[in-house]
Structure formats: C-alpha cells, structure tokens
Amino acid sequence: MERAVRVAVEARLEPVIVVVREEEVGKLLRGCDVVENALADEGMASSIRVGVARAEELGVQGLVVMACDQVALRAEHLRALCGEVDRVTGSGYAGKVGIPAYFPAEKFSELMELRGDVGARELLLGAAVVVDESLGLDVDTEADLARARELIGYPPLPPPGSDFGS
Numbered sequence: 001m002e003r004a005v006r007v008a009v010e011a012r013l014e015p016v017i018v019v020v021r022e023e024e025v026g027k028l029l030r031g032c033d034v035v036e037n038a039l040a041d042e043g044m045a046s047s048i049r050v051g052v053a054r055a056e057e058l059g060v061q062g063l064v065v066m067a068c069d070q071v072a073l074r075a076e077h078l079r080a081l082c083g084e085v086d087r088v089t090g091s092g093y094a095g096k097v098g099i100p101a102y103f104p105a106e107k108f109s110e111l112m113e114l115r116g117d118v119g120a121r122e123l124l125l126g127a128a129v130v131v132d133e134s135l136g137l138d139v140d141t142e143a144d145l146a147r148a149r150e151l152i153g154y155p156p157l158p159p160p161g162s163d164f165g166s
Contacts, residue, residue, distance in 0.1 A: 004068040005032050011078035013064060017054050019047040033058070043117025052111045061085060065111075065120055066100035071148040072134035073100065080130045090124040092131035097124045100135075 016032035039046040090097040
C-alpha cells in the first residue's frame with residue numbers, strides 16, 4: 001500500500017485518497033487522505049464508492065482508480081492516464097483494459113452506482129487506453145516475486161537456506 005501511495009505522490013496526483021478496510025491501517029500512511037470503508041465486505045465496488053464520495057467532497061475534477069497490488073506501476077503511467085482530463089482512460093495489459101484508470105468528474109455518478117465485488121471494467125468499454133503490459137504482473141510464485149523485485153529496483157532475495165550473515 002505504501003508503494004502505491006508513493007507512486008501516486010510521485011505522479012503529482014492530489015489529493016491522494018486511500019480507502020482502507022480498517023482505520024488503523026491507514027494511520028501508517030502519510031501524505032494522503034485516508035478514508036475507512038465500513039462496507040469493505042461487500043467488495044471492490046464499495047471501496048470505489050467511498051473513494052469517489054471523498055473526491056466529490058474535495059471538489060476534484062477527475063480521479064484515478066487504482067489498486068495497491070500492481071507492483072510494476074510507475075508514476076509516468078499515472079500521468080499518462082490523466083493526459084486528457086475530459087475522457088475516461090484505462091490501462092491496457094493482458095489483452096484487457098482495467099485499472100489504474102482515470103475518470104473525469106462527469107463519470108462519478110456512474111462509479112457511485114457500482115455494486116458488489118466488481119470494479120469499473122464496464123465503464124472502461126470504449127475508453128482511451130495507455131498500454132503497459134507489466135501491470136499484469138501478479139505475484140503468486142517465487143519467480144513472480146523475483147521479477148517484481150527486479151522491476152521495482154529491489155535487490156534479489158538470497159537463495160533459500162543461505163546465511164544472511166555471511
């Protein structure tokens with residue numbers, strides 16, 4: 001989560017609104033507006049609605065919907081999504097269009113209608129697209145973790161059974 005916030009801040013997105021399940025988690029984050037989602041068990045749509053509601057309170061003209069688990073996300077990609085502030089723009093990877101995605105304020109009412117464990121994929125039909133295949137990286141295996149660490153500039157992990165002290 002901290003990495004996602006850092007990338008959003010590096011992209012100069014503001015305010016950075018972070019929707020969390022529990023307020024205690026949000027206390028660890030600095031430099032952002034943390035909002036608790038009391039309906040988190042409903043699914044992803046409830047988090048989107050909470051974030052959009054806060055964005056509306058703050059009077060923003062557009063917002064980027066993003067998740068905290070896309071380890072390859074870069075600030076340049078977020079800036080590209082916001083290139084044309086009057087159009088919906090999604091991220092293209094793995095043959096699909098998904099998040100992160102930019103929505104102008106005119107689309108907030110549609111985002112507020114989302115329900116259940118669905119994201120905004122249907123609202124991205126016909127959207128402009130910024131392609132970055134690395135966003136499809138899902139960390140499920142040790143090989144995925146090694147690739148993710150390389151992508152974000154972390155040193156490789158020592159092999160299993162090695163002595164950290166030597």
